[in-house]
Each structure stands twice: as structure tokens, then as C-alpha cells.
Amino acid sequence: xxxxxxxxxxxxxxxxxxxxxxxxxxxxxxxxxxxxxxxxxxxxxxxxxxxxxxxxxxxxxxxxxxxxxxxxxxxxxxxxxxxxxxxxxxxxxxxxxxxxxxxxxxxxxxxxxxxxxxxxxxxxxxxxxxxxxxxxxxxxxxxxxxxxxxxxxxxxxxxxxxxxxxxxxxxxxxxxxxxxxxxxxxxxxxxxxxxxxxxxxxxxxxxxxxxxxxxxxxxxxxxxxxxxxxxxxxxxxxxxxxxxxxxxxxxxxxxxxxxxxxxxxxxxxxxxxxxxxxxxxxxxxxxxxxxxxxxxxxxxxxxxxxxxxxxxxxxxxxxxxxxxxxxxxxxxxxxxxxxxxxxxxxxxxxxxxxxxxxxxxxxxxxxxxxxxxxxxxxxxxxxxxxxxxxxxxxxxxxxxxxxxxxxxxxxxxxxxxxxxxxxxxxxxxxxxxxxxxxxxxxxxxxxxxxxxxxxxxxxxxxxxxxxxxxxxxxxxxxxxxxxxxxxxxxxxxxxxx
Amino acid sequence: xxxxxxxxxxxxxxxxxxxxxxxxxxxxxxxxxxxxxxxxxxxxxxxxxxxxxxxxxxxxxxxxxxxxxxxxxxxxxxxxxxxxxxxxxxxxxxxxxxx
Numbered sequence: 072x073x074x075x076x077x078x079x080x081x082x083x084x085x086x087x088x089x090x091x092x093x094x095x096x097x098x099x100x101x102x103x104x105x106x107x108x109x110x111x112x113x114x115x116x117x118x119x120x121x122x123x124x125x126x127x128x129x130x131x132x133x134x135x136x137x138x139x140x141x142x143x144x145x146x147x148x149x150x151x152x153x154x155x156x157x158x159x160x161x162x163x164x165x166x167x168x169x170x171x172x173x174x175x176x177x178x179x180x181x182x183x184x185x186x187x188x189x190x191x192x193x194x195x196x197x198x199x200x201x202x203x204x205x206x207x208x209x210x211x212x213x214x215x216x217x218x219x220x221x222x223x224x225x226x227x228x229x230x231x232x233x234x235x236x237x238x239x240x241x242x243x244x245x246x247x248x249x250x251x252x253x254x255x256x257x258x259x260x261x262x263x264x265x266x267x268x269x270x271x272x273x274x275x276x277x278x279x280x281x282x283x284x285x286x287x288x289x290x291x292x293x294x295x296x297x298x299x300x301x302x303x304x305x306x307x308x309x310x311x312x313x314x315x316x317x318x319x320x321x322x323x324x325x326x327x328x329x330x331x332x333x334x335x336x337x338x339x340x341x342x343x344x345x346x347x348x349x350x351x352x353x354x355x356x357x358x359x360x361x362x363x364x365x366x367x368x369x370x371x372x373x374x375x376x377x378x379x380x381x382x383x384x385x386x387x388x389x390x391x392x393x394x395x396x397x398x399x400x401x402x403x404x405x406x407x408x409x410x411x412x413x414x415x416x417x418x419x420x421x422x423x424x425x426x427x428x429x430x431x432x433x434x435x436x437x438x439x440x441x442x443x444x445x446x447x448x449x450x451x452x453x454x455x456x457x458x459x460x461x462x463x464x465x466x467x468x469x470x471x472x473x474x475x476x477x478x479x480x481x482x483x484x485x486x487x488x489x490x491x492x493x494x495x496x497x498x499x500x501x502x503x504x505x506x507x508x509x510x511x512x513x514x515x516x517x518x519x520x521x522x523x524x525x526x527x528x529x530x531x532x533x534x535x536x537x538x539x540x541x542x543x544x545x546x547x548x549x550x551x552x553x554x555x556x557x558x559x560x561x562x563x564x565x566x567x568x
Numbered sequence: 569x570x571x572x573x574x575x576x577x578x579x580x581x582x583x584x585x586x587x588x589x590x591x592x593x594x595x596x597x598x599x600x601x602x603x604x605x606x607x608x609x610x611x612x613x614x615x616x617x618x619x620x621x622x623x624x625x626x627x628x629x630x631x632x633x634x635x636x637x638x639x640x641x642x643x644x645x646x647x648x649x650x651x652x653x654x655x656x657x658x659x660x661x662x663x664x665x666x667x
Contacts, residue, residue, distance in 0.1 A: 504624020
């Protein structure tokens, strides 16, 4: 087994000890990227020589007796909506094609400061609007388990890169499920932290009251390590909580004895038999490990999706007003400023982004503001109150992450609302600002991975990770990435792959 | 029943600064109507007395000391603009002389 497959913590340990060089590790990641990219299209930009130079600096530090940090020499992938100084950052949109940000996102700085080395920027649904990565202006990403299927989205490139074993750690953003849903569909772990735990300075905004940055990894421990590195207050993001990053590694292995777990029963009729079974089996595993498990209904969770599909487009229509052909990105000339703005935006934004700007502008326009946006914000309060009430009785809640296994490319592109339903189980955490994690738990009836979601009250990351680690132990190894491109041969044991 | 007509779609496209084809505008009539029907579930709810949540965590104004700190390099920022000269971004004329 290669060191890369042993995970981020193992790579960092070996690099810090001088057992392997960061350059060797990065070369292997780049070779894997090269071998899989033609089939998968995870990456928008590949950072070959820059990654090699950064890896050499990590090795230099080790050579001089300086500690490069907890992610020393770990190859990582960054969703292409995270600003990287001097490196093209597109949001998978024509309107930003060729744009080189004049600064790094805070998470990018912190990762580099911890010794991690970015090997590329990953593909996403344009401006993070989508659940399949098919809305990328530069072509879809394919699911490594089955190339005819989507990897989920919007952070599909990051999820697929981890699932294919190209990198042991990748980063995305989650506005309605954009980390957890692709994590579930690709058989990897994905965390959406509490709103305000991770700085969003340098994350290109989609819906500002919902967006959070989080990690993808094959294991709960590596995802937890990554969150410890990127979390914590940042004066450059005034919505970021002025508190240190959560301490997570220390809770791994504590078990779930006596913890109260509520199994959310409100989505049972909306999810496939595989997803329902995975959540039920996960509940049984937690009970067997000593947790007090009980069913719970939070009917307001079903209001999350319609409220989300007002709030997110409304905020997006405002955030995306800045792409006007003036300061950066595309400009299509016109006879006056307004025509230049309108032509630039029509040419630069893809179909789904235009649709969401339209619905959001409508929901915020005179005469409709209170009926749509105001009402959705009041419903958001109802959803939050209902979850807060559930957390008076339970420490964490358990549910399916997604309504189905990975679907075929093209299956939902003709019907936006059907695509939106992919977020059914995940949007509530964004509306409430509470943390959630998806853990690979089973192979479904179609032979593809199915995740389960652990949700926790605000700032309950430690408890959430503690429960997720127990689920990971109970889950079969064949439900988890990395996998060879195209998936493991049927009947072949995971260990033998 | 939620619904939106072609005139309203044109108006919203103007507000959003999107110069769309007639074909797309007509397509949006149906697409936006379908979306509005989907969100009708929340429009029917009685939320009287329920405050709005604009933001998931309680935050009051965040202030810092008024001191000069590092900022972006002007030339680097201007290099990203579609058109710039003499330290400024160039845009089409906004004001015209009286005829």
C-alpha cells in the first residue's frame, strides 16, 4: 500500500520524521492525477511545478529541523471557488475564466502554513449552484465508482479526487449540502462545520448566510484534523466566530456510551430503500455501541428545502451583482454601461446561474419581498426552533445524507426541481447554521456508496465527530473510497483491491 | 396559485441586468412558475409573530481599531480588470452631453 492511501495524518507523520520527502509524496499525487484525470475531470487547474516548489520548501524545513506543521507534505485539492493568489480561480464559470485573484483565501493560507501542498483547483457546479457538477461551464466530473454517474455537487471535483485516491484531503464549500451530498455519493467523509467556525475570507460568495467551507477525507480522523487546521477566528471575516478551532482529534475513540441519538424519521418516504436501510443500520450500530437511540420527528425539516430555494437564490442574486464586466472577469462591450453589464452577464453566466439570479431577483423585488424572502426567513426561524427543541432531548441526530445513490449523468439536468430535491436531507443544517457530517456507511442496491448524516447543535463538532468515528468502525470497508477508477470489480473484496 | 407572466419576466431580467433572448425569457415563464409552485408550501404557513432569521448565529456589529493595515496591490488589482489606464478602471460613458 502506498503512503498516500494511509491518509493525511500518516503522510504528515512520515514527512515530519524524514522517512519520506514531501517531493516524493507530491510526485505520486501528481502521477495519480495524471492517470485519472482523463476519465474523471476532477480538476480545473493543475499546479504541477508550483506544488513541486512548495513541497521542496517543506522538505527544506524538515532538513533544517523546523516543523512544517500537522499537514506536512500532504497533497490537497481546493475547490475552484477558493481564491488562490496569482492562480486562476474560475468558480467553473465563463464570467471568471482567466481571473487570477490578488490574494489567498484564509483557508488556503492556513493550509499552506500547516505544510499542506495544493496540487490543483477542482471542478464545481458553476458558482456552487448544483448537485451534480454538471453545471460547470467546463464539463462535468465523473464518479470514480462508476464513470457513467455524477459525483454529486457542487463540490464534485473535490469529492471525486479524494474518492479516486489522488489526494487524501480536499476542500469544498457547503451552502445546501455541497460537501455532504458529494461525499455520500463518492464514499468519503465530508464535514459542514457550524456557521462561523471557518473563515470565508477568499471564498467566492454564493449565499452568504448559508455558505461554510469544510473538508473531504477518506476517514473521520483526517477530516477532523483538517478542520482543526482551517477553523478558528479571522479578523478578515466578520462573520467568523472569534474563538479557536474546535479540538476534535482528542475525542476520537471516546465511543458513544450513554449518548442520546435521535433518528430523524421525516425523510423515510422520500429516500431510496438503500438510503433508509443505511440510516437504520447505523442507528442499530450506535445502539449496539451503547448509545440511547430513539426515533424523532422534526416535521419542520421538510420546510427546509422550499425556504432554502428562496433564500439561497435571493442572496445569490445580490452576491453575483458584482460580476458586471467592470472590475474583473469577462466584459462584452455595449453602447452604454447598462447594456455592457447586461450583455456581459448573459454571456458569462450559465443557464442554471441565470435561472437562480432570476428567481432571486424576483423574490427580492418590490411587492414580493415579504411574501417570499421575508416569509422564508420566518420559516427559517421555525426550522431552527424545531431542531433546537430536538437537541433538548438528543445529543445528535442521525439521518440519510441523500435521497439516492449517485445518479446517471444527464438524469436530472432537464428538471431543475428534481435536481434540487438532492438537497432534501442536508439543507436544514445550513438554515440553522448547525454542523453536520456525512460518513460512508453502506453499498446500496445499485452497488454504489451510501452515506449517513450525523447532525449536532451549534458548535457540537466534537460530539458529531465522536459519533461519526463509531459509525466508521461499524461500516463495511467496501463502502468507502478510495477506489480504482471505474470502481472495484464486483465481488472483489475491498482489501484485495 | 403562484404564477409569473412574460412581462414580469422581462422586468425581472432588466432588474437583474441580464440581456436574455426571447426564447430564454419565454422558457423562464414556465421554469419560474414551477419553482414558485414548489415554494408555495411555505407561503401558506401562518408565521404571524415569528421573527425573521437573517443569519444563523447571533452577531452584533464587529469593529476593529481604525488603523492602516496591508491592502491589495493596486497594479495587481487593475491587471485583472477588463480595461484600465492611468491607474483607473475604464468603463463606457455613463453621462452624455446635452444634444
